[in-house]
Amino acid sequence: MSNTEQGKKLAAQAAIEYVPAGSIVGVGTGSTVNYFIDELAKIKNRIEGAVSSSEASTQRLKDHGIEVFDLNSVNDVPVYIDGADESNENLQLIKGGGGALTREKIIAQLAKKFVCIADETKLVDVLGDFPLPVEVIPMARSMIARELVKRGGQPVYRDGFVTDNGNQILDVHNLRIMEPAKLEAELNDLPGVVTVGIFALRPADVLILGTADGDIRKING
Numbered sequence: 001m002s003n004t005e006q007g008k009k010l011a012a013q014a015a016i017e018y019v020p021a022g023s024i025v026g027v028g029t030g031s032t033v034n035y036f037i038d039e040l041a042k043i044k045n046r047i048e049g050a051v052s053s054s055e056a057s058t059q060r061l062k063d064h065g066i067e068v069f070d071l072n073s074v075n076d077v078p079v080y081i082d083g084a085d086e087s088n089e090n091l092q093l094i095k096g097g098g099g100a101l102t103r104e105k106i107i108a109q110l111a112k113k114f115v116c117i118a119d120e121t122k123l124v125d126v127l128g129d130f131p132l133p134v135e136v137i138p139m140a141r142s143m144i145a146r147e148l149v150k151r152g153g154q155p156v157y158r159d160g161f162v163t164d165n166g167n168q169i170l171d172v173h174n175l176r177i178m179e180p181a182k183l184e185a186e187l188n189d190l191p192g193v194v195t196v197g198i199f200a201l202r203p204a205d206v207l208i209l210g211t212a213d214g215d216i217r218k219i220n221g
């Protein structure tokens with residue numbers, strides 16, 4: 001297993017301590033979260049079930065025999081565990097590399113505590129080296145792309161990819177995101193934008209990083 005994969009797995013294992021007994025756990029999407037789901041399966045008798053941010057995670061949870069609830073039937077999500085493509089020291093994130101950003105943001109908003117898990121390479125000084133995913137309504141794609149160009153970005157259509165919500169993704173290159181919350185709010189306001197992959201208005205509460213030397217590092221927000 002590579003150092004990166006080892007880091008993801010260590011972070012995922014460390015996140016288990018944040019899962020309260022008897023709870024419905026918010027579950028994100030991605031390769032790091034897949035390790036978390038495998039860990040969650042080991043304690044499945046101690047939880048009530050999960051709410052899931054993607055069809056892929058739902059399938060993996062069900063394969064492990066973990067009940068997945070419709071979010072509309074759930075009032076209380078004590079903890080949401082998810083990965084990230086980048087995080088800064090303020091626990092503001094870029095997410096959506098896997099295209100699940102909209103459902104991820106919905107569950108993060110509802111959750112009392114958002115625990116982000118990642119390998120240490122995801123921690124950056126300034127967000128934006130990772131192309132920023134923006135989920136858009138298909139008919140608005142070109143208009144939004146032009147708006148993104150006006151803001152200095154270079155949007156690339158994620159051709160052939162359709163989100164779980166039936167929408168499309170623009171991956172925006174060349175951004176150096178100095179004010180993440182401001183840019184998130186500004187892009188949220190464009191008609192046709194479904195979700196911006198900046199998680200700054202609701203950042204993570206805890207970041208758990210798995211390191212190359214087999215350790216973990218925690219940053220609290």
Ligand SMILES: O=C(CO)[C@H](O)[C@H](O)COP(=O)(O)O
Binds near residue numbers: 029030083084095
């Ligand atoms: O936001 C996400 C999916 O939409 C993922 O959390 C993000 O892409 C990180 O994925 P991985 O754990 O595979 O590196």
